[in-house]
Amino acid sequence: MSESILSPGGARRVDARLESAGLLDLTMEEAGRAVADAVQASFPEGPVLLLAGGGANGGDALVAARHLLTLGRTVRVLAQPSKHPLTRLNRRRLRATGGEVQPLLVAALRRASASAGVLVDGLLGTGFVPPLRPALAGVMGALNAAHDAGVPVLSIDLPSGLDASSAALPDLSVEADMTVTLMGLKAALLFGAPATRAGRVTLVPLRVPPAWVRAEALATRPGDAEVAALLPVRTTGAHKGTAGRVWVVGGHSGTVGAAALAGQGALRAGAGLVTVHSLADVPLVTPELMVRRHADWATALPELHKGALPDAVALGMGLGPEAVQVAREVLTWGVPTVLDADALSPELAGHGHPQCIWTPHPGEAARLLGTGTAQVTRDPLAAARALQQLLGGAVVLKGGPSVVASGGDGGGSLTVSRGGHPGMASGGMGDTLSGILAALLGQGLDAADAAVAGVRLHARAGERAAATHGYGLTATDVSEELGAAWRNLLEL
Numbered sequence: 159m160s161e162s163i164l165s166p167g168g169a170r171r172v173d174a175r176l177e178s179a180g181l182l183d184l185t186m187e188e189a190g191r192a193v194a195d196a197v198q199a200s201f202p203e204g205p206v207l208l209l210a211g212g213g214a215n216g217g218d219a220l221v222a223a224r225h226l227l228t229l230g231r232t233v234r235v236l237a238q239p240s241k242h243p244l245t246r247l248n249r250r251r252l253r254a255t256g257g258e259v260q261p262l263l264v265a266a267l268r269r270a271s272a273s274a275g276v277l278v279d280g281l282l283g284t285g286f287v288p289p290l291r292p293a294l295a296g297v298m299g300a301l302n303a304a305h306d307a308g309v310p311v312l313s314i315d316l317p318s319g320l321d322a323s324s325a326a327l328p329d330l331s332v333e334a335d336m337t338v339t340l341m342g343l344k345a346a347l348l349f350g351a352p353a354t355r356a357g358r359v360t361l362v363p364l365r366v367p368p369a370w371v372r373a374e375a376l377a378t379r380p381g382d383a384e385v386a387a388l389l390p391v392r393t394t395g396a397h398k399g400t401a402g403r404v405w406v407v408g409g410h411s412g413t414v415g416a417a418a419l420a421g422q423g424a425l426r427a428g429a430g431l432v433t434v435h436s437l438a439d440v441p442l443v444t445p446e447l448m449v450r451r452h453a454d455w456a457t458a459l460p461e462l463h464k465g466a467l468p469d470a471v472a473l474g475m476g477l478g479p480e481a482v483q484v485a486r487e488v489l490t491w492g493v494p495t496v497l498d499a500d501a502l503s504p505e506l507a508g509h510g511h512p513q514c515i516w517t518p519h520p521g522e523a524a525r526l527l528g529t530g531t532a533q534v535t536r537d538p539l540a541a542a543r544a545l546q547q548l549l550g551g552a553v554v555l556k557g558g559p560s561v562v563a564s565g566g567d568g569g570g571s572l573t574v575s576r577g578g579h580p581g582m583a584s585g586g587m588g589d590t591l592s593g594i595l596a597a598l599l600g601q602g603l604d605a606a607d608a609a610v611a612g613v614r615l616h617a618r619a620g621e622r623a624a625a626t627h628g629y630g631l632t633a634t635d636v637s638e639e640l641g642a643a644w645r646n647l648l649e650l
């Protein structure tokens with residue numbers, strides 16, 4: 159199922175709608191109950207120590223405490239004073255059902271955590287506005303010390319101290335083993351170092367009208383069944399000429415492998431016929447690949463243009479200094495084109511067309527946007543959107559996970575890919591992706607669908623290959639798993 163990614167502002171606007179419908183109390187009840195169920199399922203032993211901040215995140219913790227009491231757990235709650243009406247109401251409800259609430263003091267936290275079976279972090283959620291005030295810094299330090307001493311930590315909505323919409327790690331944040339996030343995912347749970355603070359993330363969608371959440375979503379994360387529905391389907395009469403003819407334009411002295419890997423990726427992603435065009439000698443990594451060596455691009459490109467054009471092109475992988483010039487000319491053909499590596503230049507802005515897919519990693523994205531890599535990785539969703547506006551077509555901002563931005567009416571769409579594996583951080587992995595994307599374009603998908611499906615296929619193949627090769631994963635290993643990955647997606 160597709161999941162929404164919410165900004166703090168978006169979450170607040172949904173809350174406001176719930177409040178005006180008189181439903182916010184019920185939603186907090188549902189959230190707190192889901193937290194209690196998660197504690198019960200994942201940390202069934204020992205006393206539960208809950209820390210409640212003054213906002214609704216603390217309110218969720220107080221509701222959870224009440225449900226845990228009714229489940230027979232030993233519960234201890236340390237809470238900050240609160241002005242939030244629902245949080246105050248739930249503090250009264252907890253007391254009325256026999257629960258005790260004590261002030262949130264560092265010394266009390268240290269004492270209580272020594273015997274706790276699990277610590278529930280309900281200090282700060284999406285309402286946190288950095289920088290952290292010193293009073294809570296001591297509490298969070300003691301909480302992290304308890305975690306380091308072996309007490310498992312479950313965070314509500316997101317680890318306290320993280321800015322929900324940022325992939326930059328603050329100086330101090332809670333380190334959780336598990337995060338129960340509510341209504342939608344948060345960027346901080348998906349990208350960069352903050353995501354590593356969250357532990358295992360479980361999304362509790364809450365029974366909120368889905369249209370309210372969708373209307374506020376920054377981006378979505380499609381489920382595998384939705385991705386599978388995008389994949390091309392062949393009739394029994396399919397032949398190599400109808401399964402997509404792909405050209406790879408790339409390779410240069412010293413980087414010929416890049417073009418070969420893209421060709422291999424295209425073949426394994428179902429392209430009927432794949433030809434690598436290069437000025438260098440490209441290794442025939444697989445005999446099914448066709449390779450044409452040209453003397454120079456100035457002669458080769460007009461000649462190629464006179465003949466039958468392919469269904470898709472992947473361009474730029476190891477292509478070298480002439481990449482921009484070559485890309486400019488190939489883009490005039492109007493053929494669906496993937497632009498990668500050396501073809502990712504700001505000089506090409508305005509030269510693309512709607513059936514282009516641009517595939518920068520964060521360093522290339524920074525070069526395209528005229529900014530720094532840190533700025534791209536701090537907010538990959540904003541960077542992907544800005545790249546799409548600059549370049550048009552679809553943009554894949556690569557990473558773990560990758561973001562796909564595409565244009566269209568109503569501002570286009572942003573999606574975040576699932577899965578992948580850190581073993582995919584090895585040279586050539588992006589070349590394989592370019593070949594996959596070109597293969598999907600060649601089989602008739604439009605740029606937006608090819609980007610979403612291709613990125614997931616690549617990630618799934620990476621997961622499969624990593625099960626055998628771990629961190630020793632190569633791009634070739636990933637290519638070899640593409641057929642099985644495709645079948646996996648269809649079987650879900």
Ligand SMILES: NC(=O)C1=CN([C@@H]2O[C@H](COP(=O)(O)OP(=O)(O)OC[C@H]3O[C@@H](n4cnc5c(N)ncnc54)[C@H](OP(=O)(O)O)[C@@H]3O)[C@@H](O)[C@H]2O)[C@@H](O)CC1
Pocket residue numbers: 169172173185186189211212213214215216217218242281282283284285286287288289290291294314315316340341
């Ligand atoms: N529909 C949903 O998704 C639902 C969401 N729900 C939950 O609501 C949560 C959002 O709640 P929220 O808006 O009340 O904010 P929250 O995260 O508790 O933070 C506010 C508290 O933090 C404090 N504080 C702020 N900045 C600070 C700083 N720099 N340093 C120190 N303190 C700081 C601030 O203090 P104050 O400024 O008031 O003095 C106040 O006490 C959300 O994450 C989810 O858990 C559920 O209830 C069910 C429905």
Ligand SMILES: Nc1ncnc2c1ncn2[C@@H]1O[C@H](COP(=O)(O)OP(=O)(O)O)[C@@H](O)[C@H]1O
Pocket residue numbers: 519556557558559560577578579580581582583584585586587588589590591616
């Ligand atoms: N930690 C990770 N988790 C998931 N995918 C990853 C990870 N690291 C790299 N990848 C994927 O591997 C590919 C690397 O691309 P790129 O950096 O362009 O490699 P190259 O230029 O060597 O071909 C991208 O598709 C990226 O999403």
